[in-house]
Amino acid sequence: MPELPDIEVYKNYLTHTILHKKIEDIIINDSKVLQCSSNQLKKLQGNSFSNISRYGKYCFLQTNQNYFLILHFGMTGNVKYYKSDSDPEQASLIVLFSNGYKFAFINVRKLGKIFFSQDENHFIKKMDLGPDAFSLNKSEFINILQYKKGSIKSTLMNQKTIAGIGNIYSDEILYQSYIHPKRKIGNLSKNELSSIYKNMQKIFQMAIDIKVQLDHFPDFYLINRRKPAMRCGLCRNKIERKKINGRSCYFCNKHQK
DNA sequence: CCCCATGTTGTAGG
DNA sequence: TCCTACAACATGGG
Numbered sequence: 001m002p003e004l005p006d007i008e009v010y011k012n013y014l015t016h017t018i019l020h021k022k023i024e025d026i027i028i029n030d031s032k033v034l035q036c037s038s039n040q041l042k043k044l045q046g047n048s049f050s051n052i053s054r055y056g057k058y059c060f061l062q063t064n065q066n067y068f069l070i071l072h073f074g075m076t077g078n079v080k081y082y083k084s085d086s087d088p089e090q091a092s093l094i095v096l097f098s099n100g101y102k103f104a105f106i107n108v109r110k111l112g113k114i115f116f117s118q119d120e121n122h123f124i125k126k127m128d129l130g131p132d133a134f135s136l137n138k139s140e141f142i143n144i145l146q147y148k149k150g151s152i153k154s155t156l157m158n159q160k161t162i163a164g165i166g167n168i169y170s171d172e173i174l175y176q177s178y179i180h181p182k183r184k185i186g187n188l189s190k191n192e193l194s195s196i197y198k199n200m201q202k203i204f205q206m207a208i209d210i211k212v213q214l215d216h217f218p219d220f221y222l223i224n225r226r227k228p229a230m231r232c233g234l235c236r237n238k239i240e241r242k243k244i245n246g247r248s249c250y251f252c253n254k255h256q257k
Numbered sequence: 258c259c260c261c262a263t264g265t266t267g268t269a270g271g
Numbered sequence: 272t273c274c275t276a277c278a279a280c281a282t283g284g285g
Binding site for chain 1: 262265
């Protein structure tokens, strides 16, 4: 489920598994997801990962030589640290460590991407990413949004404006903020923008705390109600689905004004 | 067979 | 220039 909280959970997982282990080899099973040359990946051999970080929906694996292996998960990306002769299905990339363990970047729909960079900030600039959603304070958040022209949902999902929010969490944030996804930002009050910010922080923190296990979200959340004929967890109205930005937007037409 | 799915990118149009 | 809509990408599930 790769939006900001999911990547944060992957980051924590990798921090507890792959750091400081000698990289013996890199196996590329699917060059389609590679956004760099295999020669660049060869540079990782003999080194180890020294730090894992996240920016927006990207995960940065820094090596002790200050190279960065950068993962983007698309719709179905996942990571796994394991010790076995048999590798996961659809592992695009496998890193072999000298302790016999492996790290796999799993990529069912092949919409994920693998990048290589020598400079984290340069990469972020090159990808034209806005500031990370979870690192902004309230006034920075409001300053960025308040002069935008588009609808609130589209703008929240625009990675060039703010990085990290996707379809599921933009819906959840607006649902809990009592704001209709099609509202133009210019029509939102300071209080409403402030509410969006607070709910974003609260929802992301919740999702990270429960490691994004869907059945651990509070019952009133929208996230487990994204199905036809489901009832709103806040006012029991029927949840609606509408295409916005080519994505299925779920919302409650009664309490989201 | 159909439609749906957590993302990004390119194109066309207002 | 900025915003919206839509198709494409690839694969699996209902």
